[in-house]
Amino acid sequence: MQILEVDKLSKAFKSKLVLKDVSFKVQAGEVVALVGKNGAGKSTLLKLILGLLTADSGQVTFLGKKQDFKEQMGVILQEVPTIRRIKVKEIIQLWRSYYANPLEYDELLKLADLASKENSYLTELSGGQKKRLYFALALAGNPQILFLDEPTVAMDSLSRANFWKQVDSLRKEGKTFIITSHYPEELERIANRFLILAEHRLVFNGSLGELQSKQKACLVSFASDLKQAEIANWSGVVRISEQNHHYFLQVIDLPAFLTDLLPKIRQVTELTIKPNGLAELLDNLGGNYDEEI
Secondary structure, eight states: OEEEEEEEEEEEETTEEEEEEEEEEEETTOEEEEEESTTSOHHHHHHHHHTSSOOSEEEEEETTBOSOOGGGEEEEOSSOOOOSSOBHHHHHHHHHTTSSSOOOHHHHHHHHTOGGGTTSBGGGSOHHHHHHHHHHHHTTTOOSEEEEESTTTTOOHHHHHHHHHHHHHHHHTTOEEEEEOSOHHHHHHHOSEEEEEETTEEEEEEOHHHHHHHHTOEEEEEEEOSOHHHHHTSTTEEEEEEETTEEEEEESOHHHHHHHHGGGGGGEEEEEEEEOOHHHHHHHHOSOSOOOO
């Protein structure tokens, strides 16, 4: 079932174009990763969908309708304004009061994993604890779709792993997610579709496997005493780095590369060849996987 459609959204700030004719559809139960280089417009796109910014042109429909659907969505933004002198239990109850059929208090407290902190003020929570609380608040109204903008920033590795387990469990229950993250390796594991923004437009819409096939690039690493300048001239090598005689290469034409490698194979050890991960695929598009407009 189609839950969301974005149709030809465009946005400029004064004379600066940010997004141009961005269109895509989201099916119920999908986990969609929104990625792109620095300044591509990910956060702007989320704010347009959420109604926090007004598009210059285009429209957003939810379940085929253009009416307000805020009660059907949950949100975590990078910057979350909060009331300073409020306790965890108080803000959970406050958020529940905004909805006609909210999730139970105990369920939200469990989702936040803050049972031992329910009488603590928000100012006493760590960054990771606040992020877990914001996730629980995003679920307070039992939404159909959640928009998560950098949801695991400030979490430790264990908290991040537990968070993604929660997302996967909710996905299996039919929840839909649109996510941005500075941890591409996490998006690789959780997302079934990737939307890539570049040069103000949506330049890719598909699975990680489809993106890998489209770029036809791979990662090659090995140890060798060969000179870097010689290896850099082998066919298909587009990027090379070296550390203590260990070479790391981006290769776009593997058969041609292997033709040049084979005569030197006795001078090479620890050879590995694997598909590019999301971070490398984004690097090949250019720019930095960093802060966002």
